[in-house]
Amino acid sequence: MERDCIDDCVILCRSCDLVVRKRALPSGARALCPRCDTVLYDTPYCSINGMLALCITALIFLAPANFLPILELHFFGSVRTTTIAEGAMAVSQQGYWIVGLSVMLTAVIAPALLILSILSQILIIKYQLHNAFFRNVLKRLLAYQSIISQLSMLEIYLISILVSVFNLSDFADIFLGMGTFCFSMLFIVTLFLQREYNLEHMWNMLDE
């Protein structure tokens, strides 16, 4: 039957349901929906070992980025420091827990979950792909992948550190520390990890 080939040579646009014939792409290129310009698929260049290395690097920076102060403020002899979580706590304690919660979720929890989730996916694909239990875990992780990566807002937090530095240096002395460096590194490594990662390709691992 014709249906046999349909899986490999045809794709449906997520945004408009157009049936599009799949073609081989030159590396680095992306296929766009001819009708609505949504990205349909790109060349799967995600190397499992490369991502594993990036994941481990990200994990190394994760703890210091979260536990060392990201900014230090000196004002007439008094010194104040803050971490991301302390900032979230500070607004929560003033009664704005929705704000505190969203800061905590998007700048601490989601980035950590993102890295841990990708790491688990890679380890399962490398070592336990034929174990039924781990296959199920992998399916669950992949299903949550896009929401977690949308919630992770490291790049926005990095810009907000810069904005705060400019804002506060108007009336106090601001110092960047080891924590700021680790956070920047965490951001860069996660950025590369997300560029390398391809959800479509990860799902296809389950078919093989």
Place this chain on the structure above:
Amino acid sequence: MNNLNEKAQGKAMGLTACPSCNKLNEIKYLRCSRCDTLLLVRDTSSLQKSWALLITAAILLIPANIYPITMLTDRGRIRYDTIYTGITHLVQSDMFPIAIILFTASILVPLLKIVGLTIYLSAISFRLPISKKMLMVGFHIIEWIGRWSMLDLFVISITVALVNMGQLLDAKAAPAATAFALVILLTQMAAKVLDTRLLWDRLESKDDTN
């Protein structure tokens, strides 16, 4: 032309993409063959959900902008700032780049998001003759820039944690912060829940060239 487009729609060919993993499935199946997610050819109720979230967000945008978002105590004097007056203070102290960043993230983006989504949802609900391609490009832009509104809340949380020297100098969050956080959450959800394929079904009979 109309005929060809009808054929090109996955639904008409008896195929549908899995909402979770995007695998092609035949419509007759209940669950995706790869990940067991319930297949949904079209999520028609998503239009109403999206409208409800959007309207709530639009209402909350008012308190978010008229109430103060920060409270600053500077040598005993208390100053309340709304999103807008905070930005004008930055302009007055010659910090234009920061003012532009915050203006974009806190005023322009939420406004564009709400106006854009209203146009998009109206185009589906009332079958407005607007270019579908333009609507879709606008939708992708909204999805992408929407999260940048979080910038102001991050800055507030950093400032509040650092500036707490009692009567001398002290920064606190103020009620608009919660309203603003909810505006971001609700508009992001309004875009997220919407099944955009509805746009292409509903306007199919209009002008196909768009």
